[in-house]
Amino acid sequence: MSAPHPYRDREVALATKHGKERVLATALAERPGLMVQVATEVDTDQLGTFTGEIERPAPPRETALRKARLAMQALRLPRGLASEGAFGPHPIAGFIPAGLEFLAFVDEDLGLELVVHHLECDTNFGHTVTDQLDERTSQFLQSAQFGSHAVTVRPNTATTDEALYKGIRTSSALAAALACCAAASSDGHARIETDMRAHLNPTRMRSIARLATELAERLDRLCQSCGAPGFGRVATEPGLPCRLCLTATPQPAADIHGCARCEHRTRIKRHELADPAGCPFCNP
Ligand SMILES: [Zn+2]
Numbered sequence: 001m002s003a004p005h006p007y008r009d010r011e012v013a014l015a016t017k018h019g020k021e022r023v024l025a026t027a028l029a030e031r032p033g034l035m036v037q038v039a040t041e042v043d044t045d046q047l048g049t050f051t052g053e054i055e056r057p058a059p060p061r062e063t064a065l066r067k068a069r070l071a072m073q074a075l076r077l078p079r080g081l082a083s084e085g086a087f088g089p090h091p092i093a094g095f096i097p098a099g100l101e102f103l104a105f106v107d108e109d110l111g112l113e114l115v116v117h118h119l120e121c122d123t124n125f126g127h128t129v130t131d132q133l134d135e136r137t138s139q140f141l142q143s144a145q146f147g148s149h150a151v152t153v154r155p156n157t158a159t160t161d162e163a164l165y166k167g168i169r170t171s172s173a174l175a176a177a178l179a180c181c182a183a184a185s186s187d188g189h190a191r192i193e194t195d196m197r198a199h200l201n202p203t204r205m206r207s208i209a210r211l212a213t214e215l216a217e218r219l220d221r222l223c224q225s226c227g228a229p230g231f232g233r234v235a236t237e238p239g240l241p242c243r244l245c246l247t248a249t250p251q252p253a254a255d256i257h258g259c260a261r262c263e264h265r266t267r268i269k270r271h272e273l274a275d276p277a278g279c280p281f282c283n284p
């Protein structure tokens with residue numbers, strides 16, 4: 001019998017105000033067996049909010065690590081966990097919205113910092129500017145999955161955020177907020193935005209759940225050199241040969257796996273050939 005994973009039945013502190021423990025606890029309980037404890041007294045909004053009342057002082061990766069450390073301090077645990085997302089136009093296909101989700105894990109005892117991230121195209125992120133619930137506004141609300149997903153409403157030209165309505169999920173609340181914000185705006189319009197907080201945005205919660213599974217898989221694997229949890233893919237190496245002419249393509253030819261703590265790396269060659277559509281010789 002092999003020894004139990006070093007994280008089996010160990011506690012990890014989580015900073016969240018938005019119910020993320022639901023998906024994170026489930027993913028990490030199976031493997032490596034971490035038990036998530038929510039640091040309820042940590043106000044994650046102090047590191048910034050989506051709605052801009054408090055500006056985010058750091059990039060999302062750093063913010064996630066800071067939140068994890070705040071949770072560790074609050075619960076006096078050597079391990080911490082936090083997630084952070086940023087939303088905007090897709091970095092390559094700018095006409096579609098995307099979310100950049102980060103999930104940070106810190107182990108102070110082992111001197112380990114591991115941040116997994118992914119670019120998520122499955123998001124309802126968006127906004128519209130309107131003065132009434134017309135056809136175009138209804139279309140926006142439909143694409144935002146209003147009802148199961150919340151929106152925020154504010155005056156379009158507000159100088160202060162006094163009239164900011166968050167977490168709106170009913171038509172009556174939306175109508176009231178819209179009327180109030182349009183009246184408070186110098187151009188008579190309100191700005192409706194998708195509410196990106198995880199507990200009010202099931203699409204985002206699913207995205208965090210996928211990232212949690214990825215983190216669980218990483219933490220489950222131990223480094224063969226130093227024994228630390230968190231061994232996994234850290235990079236890819238381009239050059240996969242084309243199926244027709246064997247020219248090296250930009251597609252990954254190998255995966256580089258690495259340790260989150262030491263310099264140990266392994267290279268795993270991919271045993272496949274690339275589609276000629278991506279070949280610089282066959283399809284220049
Ligand atoms: Zn190592």
Ligand SMILES: [Zn+2]
Binds near residue numbers: 242244245246247281
């Ligand atoms: Zn080719």
